[in-house]
Amino acid sequence: MRTLKLTIEYDGTHFFGFQRQKEHRSVQEELEKAFRQFLHEPICVTGAGRTDSGVHALRQVAHIRIQNPLPEAAIRKAVNGILSKDVVVKKVEAASSDFHARYSARGKIYQYFVWNSLIRSPLNEAISYRYPKKLDLEKMKEAGRHLTGKHDFKSFQTSGGKKDMATVRNLSALKISKKGSLISFTFEGDGFLYNMVRNIVGTLIWVGEGRLTPFDIPQILKARDRRKAGPTAPAQGLFLIKVKY
Amino acid sequence: MRTLKLTIEYDGTHFFGFQRQKEHRSVQEELEKAFRQFLHEPICVTGAGRTDSGVHALRQVAHIRIQNPLPEAAIRKAVNGILSKDVVVKKVEAASSDFHARYSARGKIYQYFVWNSLIRSPLNEAISYRYPKKLDLEKMKEAGRHLTGKHDFKSFQTSGGKKDMATVRNLSALKISKKGSLISFTFEGDGFLYNMVRNIVGTLIWVGEGRLTPFDIPQILKARDRRKAGPTAPAQGLFLIKVKY
Numbered sequence: 001m002r003t004l005k006l007t008i009e010y011d012g013t014h015f016f017g018f019q020r021q022k023e024h025r026s027v028q029e030e031l032e033k034a035f036r037q038f039l040h041e042p043i044c045v046t047g048a049g050r051t052d053s054g055v056h057a058l059r060q061v062a063h064i065r066i067q068n069p070l071p072e073a074a075i076r077k078a079v080n081g082i083l084s085k086d087v088v089v090k091k092v093e094a095a096s097s098d099f100h101a102r103y104s105a106r107g108k109i110y111q112y113f114v115w116n117s118l119i120r121s122p123l124n125e126a127i128s129y130r131y132p133k134k135l136d137l138e139k140m141k142e143a144g145r146h147l148t149g150k151h152d153f154k155s156f157q158t159s160g161g162k163k164d165m166a167t168v169r170n171l172s173a174l175k176i177s178k179k180g181s182l183i184s185f186t187f188e189g190d191g192f193l194y195n196m197v198r199n200i201v202g203t204l205i206w207v208g209e210g211r212l213t214p215f216d217i218p219q220i221l222k223a224r225d226r227r228k229a230g231p232t233a234p235a236q237g238l239f240l241i242k243v244k245y
Numbered sequence: 246m247r248t249l250k251l252t253i254e255y256d257g258t259h260f261f262g263f264q265r266q267k268e269h270r271s272v273q274e275e276l277e278k279a280f281r282q283f284l285h286e287p288i289c290v291t292g293a294g295r296t297d298s299g300v301h302a303l304r305q306v307a308h309i310r311i312q313n314p315l316p317e318a319a320i321r322k323a324v325n326g327i328l329s330k331d332v333v334v335k336k337v338e339a340a341s342s343d344f345h346a347r348y349s350a351r352g353k354i355y356q357y358f359v360w361n362s363l364i365r366s367p368l369n370e371a372i373s374y375r376y377p378k379k380l381d382l383e384k385m386k387e388a389g390r391h392l393t394g395k396h397d398f399k400s401f402q403t404s405g406g407k408k409d410m411a412t413v414r415n416l417s418a419l420k421i422s423k424k425g426s427l428i429s430f431t432f433e434g435d436g437f438l439y440n441m442v443r444n445i446v447g448t449l450i451w452v453g454e455g456r457l458t459p460f461d462i463p464q465i466l467k468a469r470d471r472r473k474a475g476p477t478a479p480a481q482g483l484f485l486i487k488v489k490y
Contacts, residue, residue: 011367056368076364086367119321122256122331123301123372 054235135208203230299480380453448475
């Protein structure tokens with residue numbers, strides 16, 4: 001049995017997320033179908049994490065365990081010849097038998113783009129969330145500093161996650177920058193709760209427009225109550241950039 | 246009669262170019278239809294230049310002449326409320342009565358993107374031309390230096406243009422840079438022949454892979470023969486970045 005580590009890029013626009021589900025197109029299912037077509041054995045693609053419907057990935061990671069002795073480069077070429085245009089396997093690498101895309105992961109980097117302008121941008125439409133109101137970058141950065149580090153992020157977890165799970169995470173970095181109308185938020189951490197990045201972005205936007213102040217952030221964290229934080233920013237602005245091992 | 250200068254952005258993927266044509270969707274027609282809907286008078290949108298089917302624009306310029314006294318900001322808001330997602334009017338500005346989007350233009354900037362990798366990129370698919378073979382950037386830059394300046398570019402004009410037209414143009418700058426797998430070509434000039442940018446990119450790619458040398462460029466220019474230059478690079482990598490007045 002061989003374990004292969006896969007690095008995957010996809011445009012999430014036309015996927016109902018990474019995870020296989022009935023009656024909807026998913027990245028996982030597309031990959032599994034494509035591999036089965038030439039490997040002729042049962043295939044289960046295990047991702048480092050789910051991405052929701054509409055979320056993109058520059059370097060999602062997954063693994064498969066197979067018996068077929070086909071070289072890695074040939075596997076990559078064959079699978080990409082079958083996959084549709086919006087998903088690609090960038091790398092196929094031999095991994096040790098105990099490698100697990102999800103459990104071996106030590107951290108992740110996400111990026112979120114906000115198109116901050118009264119005018120929509122057709123060329124940035126599919127990869128960002130347009131927010132027309134003026135946002136104060138310095139206030140958002142200040143709020144971001146209150147979020148960086150080890151905290152209980154329960155207030156930023158969309159309910160639907162399992163109850164009584166540990167909600168403390170270490171957000172090692174949160175960088176905010178702006179180029180033209182495009183604001184970029186980069187998150188680096190050991191793990192993320194369900195919708196945590198999108199809930200933080202929605203909250204930072206509220207800080208940026210003055211509905212909250214940076215000083216509200218410690219209170220929101222302390223409350224451990226999703227209703228205290230801002231809304232969930234939409235999926236199309238979110239990119240899974242890297243999974244660290 | 247008022248003359249309005251329009252700055253327009255579009256994702257060219259689903260347009261058959263800028264110019265109105267029967268039975269195909271064009272940027273010009275979409276704009277005219279949208280303006281007519283609330284201005285209630287005949288509208289002709291005159292662009293700074295055509296862009297071909299699939300070519301994108303970050304700041305295309307056009308003008309309209311109207312009688313309606315609606316303020317510029319209201320016109321912009323109204324038209325963008327009607328236009329589909331892949332096109333937007335970024336600016337509506339009052340212009341002098343002799344302003345003409347095409348004849349007043351003093352120059353243009355185009356950018357072309359090549360995704361230079363064996364592996365396709367779903368996230369760059371719609372905005373670049375994927376070229377899998379290794380390209381020598383230094384050789385392409387050297388070839389670019391032979392193209393910069395005032396030359397007869399007839400060898401880089403796709404036939405179909407009017408015969409006996411002047412084919413001398415001043416290409417004031419041609420910059421080539423690479424970031425990751427993405428190669429960017431930026432062209433700045435007083436005017437461009439039909440398909441000139443795409444024909445130059447096709448030729449530079451041939452230089453990059455060694456099918457031509459930088460020293461072939463002066464000969465190709467001298468020949469004034471389209472067959473001596475390289476192929477036409479595809480539309481989806483091309484962006485009209487700016488029109489200068």
